[in-house]
Amino acid sequence: xxxxxxxxxxxxxxxxxxxxxxxxxxxxxxxxxxxxxxxxxxxxxxxxxxxxxxxxxxxxxxxxxxxxxxxxxxxxxxxxxxxxxxxxxxxxxxxxxxxxxxxxxxxxxxxxxxxxxxxxxxxxxxxxxxxxxxxxxxxxxxxxxxxxxxxxxxxxxxxxxxxxxxxxxxxxxxxxxxxxxxxxxxxxxxxxxxxxxxxxxxxxxxxxxxxxxxxxxxxxxxxxxxxxxxxxxxxxxxxxxxxxxxxxxxxxxxxxxxxxxxxxxxxxxxxxxxxxxxxxxxxxxxxxxxxxxx
Amino acid sequence: xxxxxxxxxxxxxxxxxxxxxxxxxxxxxxxxxxxxxxxxxxxxxxxxxxxxxxxxxxxxxxxxxxxxxxxxxxxxxxxxxxxxxxxxxxxxxxxxxxxxxxxxxxxxxxxxxxxxxxxxxxxxxxxxxxxxxxxxxxxxxxxxxxxxxxxxxxxxxxxxxxxxxxxxxxxxxxxxxxxxxxxxxxxxxxxxxxxxxxxxxxxxxxxxxxxxxxxxxxxxxxxxxxxxxxxxxxxxxxxxxxxxxxxxxxxxx
Ligand SMILES: Nc1ncnc2c1ncn2[C@@H]1O[C@H](COP(=O)(O)OP(=O)(O)O)[C@@H](O)[C@H]1O
Ligand SMILES: [Mg+2]
Numbered sequence: 117x118x119x120x121x122x123x124x125x126x127x128x129x130x131x132x133x134x135x136x137x138x139x140x141x142x143x144x145x146x147x148x149x150x151x152x153x154x155x156x157x158x159x160x161x162x163x164x165x166x167x168x169x170x171x172x173x174x175x176x177x178x179x180x181x182x183x184x185x186x187x188x189x190x191x192x193x194x195x196x197x198x199x200x201x202x203x204x205x206x207x208x209x210x211x212x213x214x215x216x217x218x219x220x221x222x223x224x225x226x227x228x229x230x231x232x233x234x235x236x237x238x239x240x241x242x243x244x245x246x247x248x249x250x251x252x253x254x255x256x257x258x259x260x261x262x263x264x265x266x267x268x269x270x271x272x273x274x275x276x277x278x279x280x281x282x283x284x285x286x287x288x289x290x291x292x293x294x295x296x297x298x299x300x301x302x303x304x305x306x307x308x309x310x311x312x313x314x315x316x317x318x319x320x321x322x323x324x325x326x327x328x329x330x331x332x333x334x335x336x337x338x339x340x341x342x343x344x345x346x347x348x349x350x351x352x353x354x355x356x357x358x359x360x361x362x363x364x365x366x367x368x369x370x371x372x373x374x375x376x377x378x379x380x381x382x383x384x385x386x387x388x389x390x391x392x393x394x395x396x397x398x399x400x401x402x403x404x405x406x407x408x409x410x
Numbered sequence: 411x412x413x414x415x416x417x418x419x420x421x422x423x424x425x426x427x428x429x430x431x432x433x434x435x436x437x438x439x440x441x442x443x444x445x446x447x448x449x450x451x452x453x454x455x456x457x458x459x460x461x462x463x464x465x466x467x468x469x470x471x472x473x474x475x476x477x478x479x480x481x482x483x484x485x486x487x488x489x490x491x492x493x494x495x496x497x498x499x500x501x502x503x504x505x506x507x508x509x510x511x512x513x514x515x516x517x518x519x520x521x522x523x524x525x526x527x528x529x530x531x532x533x534x535x536x537x538x539x540x541x542x543x544x545x546x547x548x549x550x551x552x553x554x555x556x557x558x559x560x561x562x563x564x565x566x567x568x569x570x571x572x573x574x575x576x577x578x579x580x581x582x583x584x585x586x587x588x589x590x591x592x593x594x595x596x597x598x599x600x601x602x603x604x605x606x607x608x609x610x611x612x613x614x615x616x617x618x619x620x621x622x623x624x625x626x627x628x629x630x631x632x633x634x635x636x637x638x639x640x641x642x643x644x645x646x647x648x649x650x651x652x653x654x655x656x657x658x659x660x661x662x663x
Binding site: 215287289290292293294295296297298299300303307308311312 | 463465468470493494496497500501503505507508509510511519520523524569572573576
């Protein structure tokens, strides 16, 4: 009887563990299957590097370069915000914050990380966009700049809390060794603790970027939606995720447009996959470096 | 007086928060001698030794009373420069703690943080210190490998070398062989005996044989108090305190 129960449990947990693998396979297969008609009938590189995205014209144009560029621009912009603010917050928490400051800041960061993106979107639309528009006198506040800003703010808590984890993983003995040699706190931080946490901090940044790349709601709401390669950061743009979300509902199932949208999804999938693999490689190196096992 | 005192603790009390951990300790550490601190685990040996280079400053709520004099100057005086104190009083920790950097960079660190830029000088000092720590022959072909690739015993000798680079006057060892095998332990002990010609050494150990082998003077601590202090030979042969005798004969600890 006990034997049987153990076998049963083993089976249940094995099945549950493989469920995620099953989902992943299902997702990849679906993406491939639905984008296949498009990939077969269109030159892949022509579309990826094509300038015009006019999916509903006749004949239609499926140039995705403006969408891909838009994703890159807002992601890059988000990095400019979330890296300094996130890493700076982590350093502050780790090095300078008093116990009571930490007690306030840490839960606050977790709350920020848990806010649904649509709320960030609202905030961007109602507060930030009009403000930017008035401040800079640009035609619309719904543009790549605002999207970058909001995405960056959104990714900041992820970066901050993961980077803080990386810093706190650095064994105290490294700090002690450094201080015992007569290093001051700043030298200890920049020359021992940060290099030791370096790949952990990089992983934090990469995962933050991953969050920005895949984010849909915010860019749908505040990026402006123009499928044109932006001339400046203050132009409206239409990132890949926003395109999928906006157009999926209005397209005919099985049409070229429908399949093209899945192709965008496929590209997005591979970009995020690549980001995750890089993050994993770096964090593995990090553990090795600290002698925390393989 | 012919006693050549390097460090002198005078009526030292130490608190972790509200807990009185060291009680009225007065102890002289003599120049170019090895002084061993022994006693059961938790009696305050590490706490005491970490007072001597102000490592306990890092602990929130820690408080010291009394005086600790290095060459007659109070190291807890508000005007004392902690950085230069720590360069004069080096420390080797219980668990080897090389930085996750190359062997060379581990040693060069102590020099570059004080602004030394002369590459030839740094290289000379690094090699010199590795030789003094009896490690050079084992690592001379891989100075630029990560120090964490070394064995535990080698890592600990690297930590000793790293400490020597900055030319300290005193070296504090906190159970330096606690995590090492007997052969590595023996090497560390031999090294300590060699270093004694040039440095003042204080070593915490809960291994009595080790204290007997390496030290000139021994201090026995119990529950935060200094029970007995004197010549190692005398302490081990004719202890004056009953407690010392019982500890040395293995009745507790
Ligand atoms: N950072 C600390 N905060 C509070 N109490 C401590 C701290 N470090 C050590 N103690 C306590 O102080 C006492 C002495 O510890 P320690 O000096 O490490 O002893 P030993 O090195 O002789 O084993 C122990 O009771 C220990 O629990
Ligand atoms: Mg100890």
